[in-house]
Amino acid sequence: MDVVRKLLSVAAIALVPATVTVCYLLFGDYAALAFQMRDMEWDFLSGVITALLGVALIQVLPLADERHRQILAMLWLARIAVTLGLMLFYEGYYVVLDAQGYYYNGLRLSDPWALFEYGMGTENITALVGLLSGLTRSYSALKVIFAFIGLLGIYITYLAAARAFGREIPGLLIALGLMPSILFWSSILGKEPVTSFGIALICWGAVGYFTGRGWSALLALAIGLVIAASIRSWLAAIFIAPIIATIFLGGRVSPAVKGVTMLAAVPVFLLTVQRFAEHFAIDSAQQLIQQTNQLAKGFATGGSAQKIETQFTSLLDMILFVPKGMFAALFRPLPGEIMNPFGILAGLENAAVLALLVKGMLRQPLRAVLRQPVLLWAVLTVMAWGAFYGFASYANLGTAFRFRQMIMPVLLPLVLFLAYGPVLSRQR
Structure with missing residues (x-):
């Protein structure tokens, strides 16, 4: 496995710059036209710089295992190739994208916090773009930030899966990070990366809860539910219902934690269903x-x-x-x-x-x-x-x-x- 990781790392380091350069030369003008960008060179360069900052950030993140750092760096390079490379074709081919509305409406916000509202995904992503525009107004850079959020979600999901399996499986982290649907859609500027991050916390919390982590797992579960349901309110009901059912069917959890969970989960489930009906x-x-x-x-x-x-x-x-x-x-x-x-x-x-x-x-x-x-x-x-x-x-x-x-x-x-x-x- 170490040999495979090294070979993949070398291939990624060699192919990523080439992929990004070729895609920019072939599709950059079409993407700029679709997004009505007057200075595509500056915008794209900001994205490249942000991507390199992501590489540096991975080197200082507190990780559960130091062996994960190399894999995450490799997965981030793959995301750069998709986000700053292959995605240019997608952005140039499809003239109307949700990302355009999030980006331009977000830049116009004078008070992004005022737009946040539970369960209103479009408004909340627009508000998030408005907040991040204080760091950069580059579409490419903002897209890279969303892609990094998606990568963090993949890593947290892997930690949950590794705990469920009972051992480290580096190949599973690679599989999750390179799965085409996950790699592409959790790298766009949109709802998917944020939703994925919330669902990752739900997974980590649920697995931890059923394997004895107790209160810390419940906290992660609650935070994940808030994040995911802030984008799509019905997700809370979808993810809470199986937890309640599993508890009834024999989850090996202490009676005190089980009781508190049920007291909290049932009202939240009912409120989510009510919110869905109102929506x-x-x-x-x-x-x-x-x-x-x-x-x-x-x-x-x-x-x-x-x-x-x-x-x-x-x-x-x-x-x-x-x-x-x-x-x-x-x-x-x-x-x-x-x-x-x-x-x-x-x-x-x-x-x-x-x-x-x-x-x-x-x-x-x-x-x-x-x-x-x-x-x-x-x-x-x-x-x-x-x-x-x-x-x-x-x-x-x-x-x-x-x-x-x-x-x-x-x-x-x-x-x-x-x-x-x-x-x-x-x-x-």
Whole structure:
């Protein structure tokens, strides 16, 4: 593994500057035109300088293990190649991007703090850009800062996974950091890097909670829920519900901590559900059905869209659709369903994850899942997320790939544990 890391480090050091330079020469003008940048050279140079500061910051970060520093530096170089290199094609090709609104609206804010509001993701990201503009007004530099937030999220997720496995697995950190969906979408200037960071804290807190860390895990869990739900309010319910279910089904936690957790989690869950209902103007089952139909119709646009065959007329229709939607949210597009560069890459990634899941299901009996609280929590979390996002993901497979970046840090370690758990972990 040390030899592999060294070879990857050498390759990254050699390829990153070349990739960034070539992409800038090929696509820099198109990106500048799309973002209406008058001085692309200054903006891009600021991004390069910020990226180099990120390399220096990795060298002084307090890490759980010094061996992680080299891997993080390598993963950061890969992110630089994507953020300052390959992403220029994406920014130049797609004329209208959310990042444009976050950037220009953020720069115009005189009081960014006034815009912050719980659960309002667009406003909160815009406000965050406004705050960061006090450091730099360069789009490229701000994008690099968001990419670094995403990298920190990956590292925290790895620490949670390593604790679940019971040992250090450097290859898992590399896999998480280089997974195409994670690498790209958690490097953009947008909601995904911040959401990923919040979900990483949730994962670390949940794994720590079910493996005996107690109060420190609860604190990390609470902070992660606040961050993630500040961007998408319904995420709190999606991640709290599996924790409550796992506690009921046998989490090995002290009665005092378990009692406090339940007292805090149940009201937060109910408040989140209420907030979700208010956000989407839902006050009856019929309105829930109508809003779901509108949501599916709204996402069914663009080259990767597909129409849901039937309209939902009852809650039973929605429940019967959940397995199909969940599969789309977690594993589609499959190879051949979208024939563009993004679709081909997504299909290969999804096929690999699906193959690992099938292998794991054949190797791990159901009783093994029920005996391990962390594994049970991960399974329930993935299912809860897939059930919720299935309605939007089925309607647009391109959107499905982007959304999946949120749950992939849970899904990938889960399928690896199911497929190779006895080999990768030690008896806890």
